[in-house]
Amino acid sequence: MPLLALLVLALVAGSYDASVPVRTVRSEPTQDREALLAFVAAVPHEPRLRWNVNTSACDWAGVACDSGRAAVVSLRLPGVGLVGPLPAGTLGRLTALRVLSLRSNRLSGTIPADLALLAHLRSLYLQDNLLSGSIPATLAGLIRLVRLDLSANNFTGPVPFAVNNLTRLTGLFLENNRLSGSLPSIGIASLVDFNVSYNELNGSVPTSLERFPASSFAGNLDLCGGPLPPCKPFFRSPAASPMPVEGPVEEASKKLSTAAIIAIAVASITGLLLLMLLLLVICVLLRRRRRTKRRTKDMTAKRLESSAVAAAVGRLGDTGMTSSSKEEVSGGTGVEAERNRLVFMGISGGYIFDLEDLLRASAEVLGKGSTGTSYKAVLEEGTTVVVKRLKDVAAAKPEFESHMQTLGNVEHANLLTPRAYYYSKDEKLLVLDYLPSGSLSSLLHGNRGGGRTPLDWESRMRVALAAGRGLAHLHTAARTVHGNVKASNVLLRANDLDSAALSDFALHPLFNPAAPRHRLAGYRAPEVLETRRPTFKSDVYSFGVLLLELLTGKAPNQASLGEEGIDLPRWVHSVVREEWTEEVFDVDLMRYPNTEEEEMVQILQVAMACVATVPDARPDFPEVIRMMEEIVNRTEGDEGLRSSPAGPAKGGDVGGAAIPTADGP
Numbered sequence: 001m002p003l004l005a006l007l008v009l010a011l012v013a014g015s016y017d018a019s020v021p022v023r024t025v026r027s028e029p030t031q032d033r034e035a036l037l038a039f040v041a042a043v044p045h046e047p048r049l050r051w052n053v054n055t056s057a058c059d060w061a062g063v064a065c066d067s068g069r070a071a072v073v074s075l076r077l078p079g080v081g082l083v084g085p086l087p088a089g090t091l092g093r094l095t096a097l098r099v100l101s102l103r104s105n106r107l108s109g110t111i112p113a114d115l116a117l118l119a120h121l122r123s124l125y126l127q128d129n130l131l132s133g134s135i136p137a138t139l140a141g142l143i144r145l146v147r148l149d150l151s152a153n154n155f156t157g158p159v160p161f162a163v164n165n166l167t168r169l170t171g172l173f174l175e176n177n178r179l180s181g182s183l184p185s186i187g188i189a190s191l192v193d194f195n196v197s198y199n200e201l202n203g204s205v206p207t208s209l210e211r212f213p214a215s216s217f218a219g220n221l222d223l224c225g226g227p228l229p230p231c232k233p234f235f236r237s238p239a240a241s242p243m244p245v246e247g248p249v250e251e252a253s254k255k256l257s258t259a260a261i262i263a264i265a266v267a268s269i270t271g272l273l274l275l276m277l278l279l280l281v282i283c284v285l286l287r288r289r290r291r292t293k294r295r296t297k298d299m300t301a302k303r304l305e306s307s308a309v310a311a312a313v314g315r316l317g318d319t320g321m322t323s324s325s326k327e328e329v330s331g332g333t334g335v336e337a338e339r340n341r342l343v344f345m346g347i348s349g350g351y352i353f354d355l356e357d358l359l360r361a362s363a364e365v366l367g368k369g370s371t372g373t374s375y376k377a378v379l380e381e382g383t384t385v386v387v388k389r390l391k392d393v394a395a396a397k398p399e400f401e402s403h404m405q406t407l408g409n410v411e412h413a414n415l416l417t418p419r420a421y422y423y424s425k426d427e428k429l430l431v432l433d434y435l436p437s438g439s440l441s442s443l444l445h446g447n448r449g450g451g452r453t454p455l456d457w458e459s460r461m462r463v464a465l466a467a468g469r470g471l472a473h474l475h476t477a478a479r480t481v482h483g484n485v486k487a488s489n490v491l492l493r494a495n496d497l498d499s500a501a502l503s504d505f506a507l508h509p510l511f512n513p514a515a516p517r518h519r520l521a522g523y524r525a526p527e528v529l530e531t532r533r534p535t536f537k538s539d540v541y542s543f544g545v546l547l548l549e550l551l552t553g554k555a556p557n558q559a560s561l562g563e564e565g566i567d568l569p570r571w572v573h574s575v576v577r578e579e580w581t582e583e584v585f586d587v588d589l590m591r592y593p594n595t596e597e598e599e600m601v602q603i604l605q606v607a608m609a610c611v612a613t614v615p616d617a618r619p620d621f622p623e624v625i626r627m628m629e630e631i632v633n634r635t636e637g638d639e640g641l642r643s644s645p646a647g648p649a650k651g652g653d654v655g656g657a658a659i660p661t662a663d664g665p
């Protein structure tokens with residue numbers, strides 16, 4: 001499902017946005033609804049595309065309506081397993097449709113003719129299907145089209161010259177088909193992205209398309225010229241290459257002189273005629289201009305009105321919900337567009353995409369956390385990022401922006417730095433790197449009962465040290481409180497436990513401190529319950545709970561005062577007070593033959609120091625890391641190089657040597 005659709009769904013669910021007045025009476029796009037139902041009934045698809053007939057069509061997954069909920073304006077069903085031909089007489093009835101995305105399905109057959117009836121269509125994404133036949137010239141009737149993507153299908157025949165009718169097109173993607181013949185001269189000034197690579201085209205690249213790179217034309221049968229190697233002289237125009245002259249040379253020169261006289265005569269007559277024509281045209285234009293002046297005034301008024309509408313709908317416009325109308329926004333209210341863009345920070349992770357690309361990305365929910373919902377978004381060109389939708393942000397835009405710029409400059413291998421943000425009145429998004437291996441929490445608790453082997457002690461310590469180094473950097477170099485240390489914010493990179501990264505740092509200044517954040521509860525220091533303000537010392541407490549979690553294998557209490565959970569520090573205290581036993585340790589750890597029990601006891605002591613009730617009794621964080629490294633290195637020194645544990649030490653290739661030995665004996 002595209003990220004946009006998920007965001008729309010969440011918005012429709014109305015979970016938090018109190019600023020949008022709730023409509024009690026909702027109108028329903030009755031005719032569009034029938035067209036949609038006819039469409040899904042005619043095309044087999046995956047069961048997860050289930051539209052509830054008892055709710056409004058406007059609330060269905062992938063469907064978006066106009067602000068009056070009178071018509072469907074966008075239908076996005078990418079990758080939902082649609083199979084078979086596109087039925088005629090269904091989608092063509094969605095007359096107000098502006099965005100149609102059916103990409104990445106298994107649709108076959110030809111493009112139905114009635115698609116050309118969608119006069120308001122701005123974006124048509126049909127790429128990555130099995131569509132065949134020729135590109136219908138009737139598509140040229142969709143004169144409002146801005147993006148047309150038919151790539152990665154099985155289209156044959158020529159590229160129709162009629163695409164020139166699409167004067168607003170900024171992107172035309174026809175690559176990876178079986179289009180043949182020569183390229184027509186496409187003179188659309190607004191065209192920014194153009195791709196016809198990997199087809200069966202031949203002939204020369206027209207001058208109007210020479211500005212596009214060679215990769216736009218690669219992999220064709222026999223294309224030449226422009227950015228490609230020059231065409232064989234045979235194709236070059238006669239003027240450029242000397243033609244073999246017939247007959248004797250003298251005759252030719254004599255002929256030339258008479259020809260020249262005729263040419264001069266013709267030229268002067270033509271020139272005179274042209275001059276007269278020009279005068280005539282000027283006269284007509286002047287007359288016409290006077291006549292149309294009034295009409296132009298009317299049109300300007302109308303345009304102003306429509307941009308006022310855009311501002312009124314601004315709540316959605318702001319959020320980029322009408323991403324397809326981006327060109328309108330930037331055309332109409334340029335300032336608005338500038339203000340509501342995706343802002344990259346720091347080194348920006350080397351990403352190049354904009355808000356429109358992001359909203360178009362296919363997305364899935366990764367998780368709902370205390371700070372908001374995270375989505376995994378796969379952009380159309382394949383980049384994967386995490387988009388975090390922050391909820392209950394209280395910070396005003398200037399504070400938000402300056403805070404983000406600060407965070408964006410924090411760079412450390414063990415910290416997951418946000419790469420970009422988006423701020424509007426109703427939407428605050430953060431873009432982060434996507435780490436494919438999940439969180440420490442899922443690694444630790446997600447595999448119980450299943451066939452997978454639990455995490456061994458050495459692996460746990462390596463992740464803890466990695467996260468700890470990130471936190472130490474945050475506390476010392478960046479002088480920043482994390483505020484949300486927990487196992488689900490420790491993310492793992494593929495096959496390298498030592499590069500685990502701590503995410504979600506320093507977001508607490510953005511939120512309303514009064515808002516309840518239950519999910520933090522299990523890790524939250526007791527004093528934060530009252531002050532509601534995390535400190536360096538409360539980070540230390542949270543990290544202590546994390547260590548206890550690694551030692552005991554028990555997830556800390558997730559609901560603040562819940563019954564089923566346990567208050568981990570209190571539980572450990574009670575066990576330890578009664579008798580210094582190995583009762584507290586994770587039974588899964590004890591199954592490994594060479595688990596360092598002594599090391600575990602020492603780490604337990606560090607953890608207990610971290611979770612001291614009085615903040616001042618807790619060590620500073622750099623001290624915590626120093627103690628942990630010392631403990632690990634000491635046991636290493638005692639036994640020489642630790643043999644690799646029998647367990648599944650993920651990324652065990654790096655071994656204990658990766659742990660710095662600066663403080664070692």
Ligand SMILES: *[C@@H]1O[C@H](CO)[C@@H](O)[C@H](O)[C@H]1NC(C)=O
Nearest residue numbers: 049050051052053054055056
């Ligand atoms: C829709 O409503 C009908 C009766 O009102 C009910 O039988 C049916 O289960 C509902 N369908 C869904 C998908 O909720």
Ligand SMILES: *[C@@H]1O[C@H](CO)[C@@H](O)[C@H](O)[C@H]1NC(C)=O
Nearest residue numbers: 137138139140141143162165
């Ligand atoms: C080209 O656009 C005009 C309107 O600008 C439209 O009337 C005409 O039908 C279009 N041509 C084709 C071939 O669709």
Ligand SMILES: *[C@@H]1O[C@H](CO)[C@@H](O)[C@H](O)[C@H]1NC(C)=O
Nearest residue numbers: 130131132153154155156178
């Ligand atoms: C494309 O069409 C040809 C026939 O025109 C067919 O043989 C081929 O299997 C099709 N390819 C795909 C991927 O459907």
Ligand SMILES: *[C@@H]1O[C@H](CO)[C@@H](O)[C@H](O)[C@H]1NC(C)=O
Nearest residue numbers: 180181182201202203204222
């Ligand atoms: C391109 O290929 C077609 C056949 O597919 C052929 O008829 C035509 O002459 C070729 N054009 C050029 C310029 O080679």
Ligand SMILES: *[C@@H]1O[C@H](CO)[C@@H](O)[C@H](O)[C@H]1NC(C)=O
Nearest residue numbers: 175194195197198213215216
């Ligand atoms: C065109 O498409 C091909 C194949 O997908 C791709 O490799 C190439 O980079 C694209 N070129 C441009 C300019 O987008």
